[in-house]
Amino acid sequence: MDEQTEKLLDMAERLIEAGRRAGADSSDAAVVRSASRSVSVRLGAVEETDSAESADVALRVFVGKRSATVSADASADVERLAERAVAMARVSPEDPFAGLADPALLAKDVPDLDLFDGTEPASDAMLADALAMEEAALAVSGVTNSNGAGVSAGWSGLLLATSTGFRGSQKRSGFSRSASVIAGEGTRMQRDYDFDSRMHFADLNAPEAIGRAAGERAVRRLDPGKAPTGRYPVIFDPRMARGFIGHLLGAINGASIARKTSFLKDAMGQMVLPAGVSITDEPMLRHRPGSRPFDGEGLQGKAITLVEDGRLASWLLDSATARELGLESNGRASRSASSISPSSTNVIVSPGVMSPDELIRDTHQGLYVTELIGHGANIVTGDYSRGASGFLIENGQIGAPVAEITIAGNLRDLFRSVTFANDGETRFSIVAPTLRLESMTVAGR
Structure with a gap:
């Protein structure tokens, strides 16, 4: 477990302890993280690039059969967040089915299911893949225009701690390639697309194959x-x-x-x-x-x-x-x-x-x-x-x-x-x- 994950899990546990001090009978805290990069092109030119990261925390507290959830970014003040959550729970209507999961059913370990690939494709390589997809699609006879091609890479993660003793994290990567093109002219125009989305970068279909498939699908729909x-x-x-x-x-x-x-x-x-x-x-x-x-x-x-x-x-x-x-x-x-x-x-x-x-x-x-x-x-x-x-x-x-x-x-x-x-x-x-x-x-x- 990396240092950042440990820090965020510690924050989740501090939220739970702050909730207990504020009057919660039980609680759980989750941190949802993500990071992504993307590039899209149209007709051989860059149309958009984007890079984003986020880390949001949520504290769910139970006071009897009353509950409330508050969320904020990871820089939030732990004590104030917990006090606010408990105050909201105390004035919420009772829910007879509210509560944490049965402690007897909690996971005892967190197995590695091979869901994360740490590959970080270079921005130039992502752009080259997007251009190659579009070029392959436009090369299909009958294709007349492009709606664009895009490449993205990123990951998302969940860290969870509960007042009943669970503590765990999971992380999942994602890579995608897509292309959309138009075949025909005027009122004869037809649009179609192809894409691939994988957790592991090496599993992705080649950009040329995706582009060619998008073009062939669009042409097939003509008339x-x-x-x-x-x-x-x-x-x-x-x-x-x-x-x-x-x-x-x-x-x-x-x-x-x-x-x-x-x-x-x-x-x-x-x-x-x-x-x-x-x-x-x-x-x-x-x-x-x-x-x-x-x-x-x-x-x-x-x-x-x-x-x-x-x-x-x-x-x-x-x-x-x-x-x-x-x-x-x-x-x-x-x-x-x-x-x-x-x-x-x-x-x-x-x-x-x-x-x-x-x-x-x-x-x-x-x-x-x-x-x-x-x-x-x-x-x-x-x-x-x-x-x-x-x-x-x-x-x-x-x-x-x-x-x-x-x-x-x-x-x-x-x-x-x-x-x-x-x-x-x-x-x-x-x-x-x-x-x-x-x-x-x-x-x-």
């Missing part, structure tokens, strides 16, 4: 038509599939279940996906983007099965939502400087038996979606309606591009009709393969 109106199968490419599984995760989030604002609130033990499909959440995997050695309350989460053989098996729970539901936290608390809520870690959908090409051939006629527009997923009712673009599937092959269409259905029915391919990518925290929804309402021509 779109309209999909026929009707009900037929819809296939989501992996980008869209990850978002679709994200709707399921939102619906089984313990906060939504406790508030009764999820269409799956009464579905525990029921079939929510087809038989044979399982989804796990695994926080302790090495070198994976969703991993964390402890959660936002100091608990070491274990792998859990969210859906087993199609049946809903678990909610995502932090301590407060678990108490409200009469359950035990499964270590899924996510923490910002001032708030805690349940969240997933590494979500892994069991792969299907078909490759994406086989899934398309098996579909025969349908729609292949590569972009969704809007936020038309209602987690309360399950109603789903989004703008979409992509390609027709004709005779089991990807056909003509289509745009300005709407796809709709109800998530409860859509989840039960899903068929997964076998191409999930582990570089993302949601490992969701290409998927097919057997029947959606499509509004086109």
